[in-house]
Amino acid sequence: MRLSIKTKLGGAFGAILLLLSALVYVAISSLSQTNATVDRLVDESAEAVRLAAAIREPVALVFANARGVVMSDTPELLERRYEASEENFAEIRALEAELEPLLAPQEAETLARFRESWETLEAHLEEVHTLTQDNSNVRARNLAFERLTPLAENIGAAIDALDARVASIPAIDREAVLQIELKVMDDLRDIETMLLSTILAQTDEDMERFMAEAATSLAEAETALDDLQAALGSYASRELEAVLSAWGELAALSGEIKTLATERTNLIAWDIVETTSQPVRLEATAAINELSDSLKADMAAAKAAAAAAYGTSRSVLIGVAVTALLVGLSAAAWISLSISRGLGRAVDVARKVSIGDLDVDTRHSARDEIGDLLRAMGEMTGTLGKMSAVAEAISRGDLTVEARRRSDADALGIAFERMLRKLREVVRDADRSSDGVAEGANAMSAAAEQLSQGATEQAAAAQQASSAMEEMVANIRQSADNASQTEKIATQSAEEATKSGQAVADAVKAMRTIAEKINIIQEIARQTDLLALNAAVEAARAGQHGKGFAVVASEVRKLAERSQQAAQEIGELSSTTLEVSTRAGEMLQALVPSIRRTSDLVEEISAATQEQNTGAEQINQAIRELDAVIQQNAASSTEAASVSAELATQSDELRKVIGFFHLEAATKPRNSPQAPLPASSGPIDAVPGTRTIPKAKSALIPNGHADGVELDLGSDAEFEAY
Amino acid sequence: MNGGARIAGTPASRSSEMLLLFSLSGETFGITVSNVSEVLDPIPPTEIPNADPFAAAVVNVRGAIVPLIDIRRRLRIRVTTEDGDTRIVVLDLPIGGVPTKIAMIADAVTKVIETDLGALEPIPELGARWPKKFVEGVARHDGDLVVLLDPQTLFDPDEPTAPDMQETTT
Known part of the structure; x- marks a missing residue:
């Protein structure tokens, strides 16, 4: 029968719980008893x-x-x-x-x-x-204290008044009266005392006694009063009357007190x-x-x-608790041992699987959850084995195998599916691509050839351009030489013109000097003329004696006039000459700037021609560089051709490599390898009529080529670097 | 000597006389040589303030101060500007019995001629420009007329001076 861990644990805990509930019951009942x-x-x-x-x-x-x-x-x-x-x-x-x-x-x-x-x-x-409530004793006492005492005092006062009256009446035997009065007073005090004693008496006998004494005293007092009345006779009747009436009240009060005293209710109650x-x-x-x-x-x-x-219930509780402890310990030991043994097995199996050992033994005798676990692990190793078989097939290049996911949560299975799908796509694409690469390599080879040819033609054109440039350079140089010669001549002309101007200026100066000198001559002639005149005057004044002198003076005057005239003419001539030469000088002065301007312009032309020469040199240099580039292009095209051949080879290699994978059960025969590429043409040459373009940079143009012109490249020293 | 000359020039004995010809404003005047001391180039005159216009300035002739007389005022001749031919004629005249040097300006001094004083002609009454008292007469010389001036009157300071010609003529 199947005895699962659940059952075992349930049984053990059930037993313990039963014992525990018994324990609790006993405890509660004893507790409730105690509580009661x-x-x-x-x-x-x-x-x-x-x-x-x-x-x-x-x-x-x-x-x-x-x-x-x-x-x-x-x-x-x-x-x-x-x-x-x-x-x-x-x-x-x-x-x-x-x-x-x-x-x-x-x-x-x-x-x-x-x-x-x-x-x-x-x-x-x-x-x-x-x-x-009756309270007779008290009332009697109150009566005694409230009325008896004042009444007794009244009587006393009345007797005093009487005594005083008696004293004023000589007819009365004062001594006798005084005796009677004293007797009455004594009786009065006795009555008072006895009455009070009556009230306060504790026993009936005492009370009787006191009452009797009171009555005796009262009787004696009344007798005495009577005696007094007799003694007084008709005298002092008014005063006596007062004593008597007060006494009457006393007698009544004493009767009352006696009545009350005899009731004695308080005493009875006390008793x-x-x-x-x-x-x-x-x-x-x-x-x-x-x-x-x-x-x-x-x-x-x-x-x-x-x-x-309490004692009873304690012993019961201890007994039950010990039992529960024993049961629990034994059940726990049994269950934990069985679980740890089973789980140890399972851990071993999992470790082995984790290091890839799928041939582990997962059989287990127990029929509990551990057994289930080991069986499940067995299934797991089985499916992993299937997966590894698929991977092995893929590794052999067999892409025809099928990998199916075992469930939607099977990441490995899904990955295998996706991997297979992707691998198929990749191999197919690579196959297609290698075809494309091969075709491309062919096309590229043809293009490289065309490029090579073009480069050759470019080289020829560059040579033609170079020779044309050379001619142009020669012309330009000649122009430059001419210009520089012209410049020199113009400069010289300018200098000469300047010199001529100077000469004319000198001539003008000389003329001016001549004119000045002629002025002097004129002045001298005039002075001479004046002197001659004065001489004539003197001669005239000398009269007859001065006749000869007058003739001389006249001659001198004539000479002077002639010389003056000649000088004037010379002056006029020289002034004319001066004018003319001045104009010539001015004209020469005007000529000099023109010549100088001409010289400047010619200089500019010369400079421009030099620049043109430099420009032409640069163009020549550019053409040379262009030629070098063309050479490089040719080399590159050759290289491109070889690279395309290499590419074709590589694509073939790739195709072979891809051929390792089988996509379908019956592998279709692959496309026959591409037609071999045209042999790479190597260094481009053989364009008829042109010369071989060397692969590496070499001397650009051979000397003495029919079409080319040797470019003069050696005279860079006279140009500035730009 | 002057006295002799003067005597020689008296009308009684006059037959020929040496004349110094000079021109003023294109007119040729003559003056007897015996009265002439010398002929000079122009000398810068010194104006005398508040002087008689007849002798407005003096000139320095070889250290002697000589009044410069402008006879053109008296002769009512237009005053012309100086040029290269302008001269100063220094005269020796007995004025008030005292021989006195007097300078006068001439536009030009032409020559010394000998002329016959007997052939002097008086200046016509009508149309004469010059005051008659200053002119001795008109002589002919080479087809031209020479006005012979009388130095005695011409240089007399008491003669009324003609109105200023400059203001009227220029």
Whole structure:
């Protein structure tokens, strides 16, 4: 039969739980028992004891109040004390009512006894109350204190007045009267004393005695009064009358006091309290004490019973707990051992699987969950084995195998599916691509060839351009030479013109000097003329003697005039010459800037021609560089051709490599390898009519080529680097 | 000597006389050589303030201060500007019996001629430009007329001076 871990654990825990519930039951029942005992102890026995003790107090108070009632002076006090005793009774009644249900039968009897006693006491109190309400003793006493004493004083005063009157009447025997008066006063004091004693007498005999003495004194006093009346005769009748009337009142009062005193209600009440009630009270107290003792005994018994119950339940609980412990330990040991053994097996299996050992033994004898686990692991190793078989097939290049996912959560299976699908796509694409690469390589080879040809043609064109440029350079150089010569000539002309100008200026200066000199000559001629005139004047003044001198003077004058005229003519001529030469100088001066301007322009032309020459050189240089580039292009195209051949080879290789994978069960025959590429043409040459373009950079143009012109590249020194 | 010359020039004995010809404003004037001291180039004159317009300035002739007389005012001839031919004629005249040097300005001094004073002709009454008292007569010389001036009147300072010609003529 299958005994799963669940069952085992259930059984063990069930047993333990059963034992535990038994334990709990026992514990709860003993606890409730204890609780009941304690409740009874607290609620009933202790309460009863307390109530019994509490009752004692009002009982004692009742008695005290009863005494107070008797001894009250005023009715108010009396009433208050009576009410207090009533309250005490009510309290006793309430406590008793409370106590009664808590008592056992024999205790109830005791209580009944007590009740009887206090009910008697209550009756007594009622009696006392009635008696005390009467309160005759007190009234008598009050009467005595309130009226007797003032009355006695009145009598005293009246007798004094009488005495005074008597003293004024000589006819009266004053001595006799005084004696009588003293006798009356003595009697009066005796009566007062006896009456008070009567009131305060404790026993009937005493009272009787005191009353008799009072009556005696009264009688004696009345006799004395009569004697006094006789002694006085008709004298002092008014005063005597006052004494007599007061005395009459005294006699009446004494009668009244006596009546009250004989009633003696308070004393009776006191007697009741002291004699009749005392035993009853003692009895009640004894009953309640007995009740209290009995209750305390009950409580002690209950305590002992509770202790016994505790001992019993403790031993029961210990026994059950030990049993439960033993059961639990043994069950735990058994279950844990069996589980750890099974799980150890499972861990071993999992470890082996994790390091890839799929041939592990997963058989297990146990028929519990561990067994299930090991069986499941066995299934797992089985499916992993299938997966590994698929992977092995793929590794052999067989892409025809099918990998199916075992479930939607099978990441490995899905990955295998996807991998297979992707691999198929990739292989197919690679196959297609390698075809494309091969075709591309062919096309590229053809293009490289074309490129090579183009490069050759470019080279020829570059040569033509170079020779044309050379011619242009020669022309430009000639122009430059001519320009520079012209410039020199122009400069020289300018210098010569300047010199001519200078010469003309010198000539002008000379002319001016001549003119000045001629002026001098003119001046001299004029002076001579003047001198000749003066000489003529002198000669004329000399008269006949001066005739010859006058002739000389006249001749001198003529010469002077002639020389003056000649000088004037020369002056005019020289001034004309001056004018002309000045103009010539100006014209020459005007000519010089023109010549200089011409020189400048020619210089500019020369410079421009030089620049042109430089530009042409640069163009030549550019053409050379262009040629180099063309050479490089040719080389590159050759390289491209070889690379395309290499590419074709590589694509073939790739195709072979891809051929490792079988896509379909019956592999279709692959496309026959591409037609071999045209043999790479290597360095491009053989364009008819052109020369071989060397692969590497080589001398650009061979000397003496038919079409080319040798470019003069050696004269860079005269150009500035740009 | 001057006295002799003067005597020689008296009308009684006059047959021929040497004349110094000079021109003023295109007109040819003559003055007897015996009165002439010398002919000079122009000398810068010094104006005398508040002087008689007849002798407004003096000139320095070889250290002697000589009044410069502008006879053109008296002769009512237009004053012309100086040029290269302008001369100063220094005269020796007995004025008030005292021989005195007097300078006068001439536009040009032409020559010394000998002329016959007997052939002097008086200046016509009508149309004569010059005050008659200053002119001795008109002589002919080479087809031209030469006005012979009388130095005695011409340089007499008491003669009324003609109104200023400059203001009227220029």
